[in-house]
Amino acid sequence: MNALGRHILAEIYGCDENVLDDCELIEDIMVKAAIEAGAEVREVAFHKFSPQGVSGVVVISESHITIHTWPELGYAAVDVFTCGNNVNPWNACNYLTKMLKAKNMTATEVKRGVFEQPVKVVNM
Amino acid sequence: MNALGRHILAEIYGCDENVLDDCELIEDIMVKAAIEAGAEVREVAFHKFSPQGVSGVVVISESHITIHTWPELGYAAVDVFTCGNNVNPWNACNYLTKMLKAKNMTATEVKRGVFEQPVKVVNM
Numbered sequence: 001m002n003a004l005g006r007h008i009l010a011e012i013y014g015c016d017e018n019v020l021d022d023c024e025l026i027e028d029i030m031v032k033a034a035i036e037a038g039a040e041v042r043e044v045a046f047h048k049f050s051p052q053g054v055s056g057v058v059v060i061s062e063s064h065i066t067i068h069t070w071p072e073l074g075y076a077a078v079d080v081f082t083c084g085n086n087v088n089p090w091n092a093c094n095y096l097t098k099m100l101k102a103k104n105m106t107a108t109e110v111k112r113g114v115f116e117q118p119v120k121v122v123n124m
Numbered sequence: 125m126n127a128l129g130r131h132i133l134a135e136i137y138g139c140d141e142n143v144l145d146d147c148e149l150i151e152d153i154m155v156k157a158a159i160e161a162g163a164e165v166r167e168v169a170f171h172k173f174s175p176q177g178v179s180g181v182v183v184i185s186e187s188h189i190t191i192h193t194w195p196e197l198g199y200a201a202v203d204v205f206t207c208g209n210n211v212n213p214w215n216a217c218n219y220l221t222k223m224l225k226a227k228n229m230t231a232t233e234v235k236r237g238v239f240e241q242p243v244k245v246v247n248m
Binding site for chain 2: 004009043047055063064066079081083
């Protein structure tokens with residue numbers, strides 16, 4: 001298939017709860033994950049929740065990487081969405097799994113923006 | 125299923141190319157989409173690409189909404205990820221489809237963070 005983007009949805013379990021609750025560290029890991037994928041960082045936005053948990057995003061030239069953490073469950077929901085052939089989203093995903101000290105990770109890759117068929121034939 | 129989050133992946137086609145290329149307008153629409161869903165906006169990060177296209181994210185208390193636009197194709201890739209029972213991600217998705225003046229939209233909802241089974245049984 002000829003798709004504009006590759007989108008990995010990763011469920012990362014058994015993570016280190018202290019890492020998951022450290023907003024600065026999560027931001028640092030996320031930026032480095034983007035670089036691991038070969039991406040160019042454009043914007044970052046992170047937020048620490050009370051009493052626990054971090055949400056954040058790295059906007060890259062090639063799309064985005066997001067994370068939401070539940071330290072109390074040792075769980076992080078990660079998305080890595082990349083466009084183009086010069087980046088490998090799995091490198092970011094695997095790097096994050098390692099840096100979150102996860103015991104396991106399951107992930108699915110979804111193609112985004114597939115234009116094989118003329119889109120106008122199904123117009124409303 | 126008992127999931128932490130609901131994640132909608134929306135492929136939005138036949139959009140108004142001028143809307144898709146207007147970074148300020150896209151940011152405004154995205155923030156309003158979050159409010160339509162009943163979400164609380166925490167952070168925003170948007171980026172305008174040259175010669176065209178916008179990428180951006182709204183971090184909400186309930187997770188995130190992201191968009192990537194291809195004005196030349198009339199296409200936007202949208203993700204609406206929400207947690208909790210007080211928000212409806214489809215309201216954001218439908219609002220965005222309307223405001224981008226899209227001719228059609230296809231979307232899939234994925235459950236995120238499902239903890240029915242003990243996660244430790246599949247540890248590596």
